[in-house]
Amino acid sequence: MSGSRALYEQVILDHNKNPRNFKVIEDADRKIEGFNPLCGDHFTVFLKLDGTTISDIGIQGAGCAIAKSSASIMSSILKGKSVDEAKELFDRFHAMVTSAPDAPLDEAALGKLAVFSGVREYPIRIKCATLAWHALLAALQGENQQVSTE
């Protein structure tokens, strides 16, 4: 196990224990529920938009450590980002978690998202890691319903 791998696990455990932005936004512009029936992860994403900028994100729900910490990290990264930047980050994140376990990591481009690189060895966890992101993207596309990873 490499040094960064141990550090990554620490970050995931920290966000699982103390998730960021876990709050209801009463006057959210968008609100969507994401469900991963495979694992039982269930999160609601609340968004406040200021033009094309994500001005605030709230998360509610419950799930495994991967799903919860991913929702938490997503919310802390995307606050203040534009909708286009959010989509680009998701593409980068999705490409990373679905790449081969030994594929090189572009840690500079991934930033904090690199902590989920261990997910590549556990394909069943990919849906946990990407659930909040799928909900976010659906919300950005104007959908106000439930999204499921299945």
Ligand code: ZN
């Ligand atoms: Zn899960």
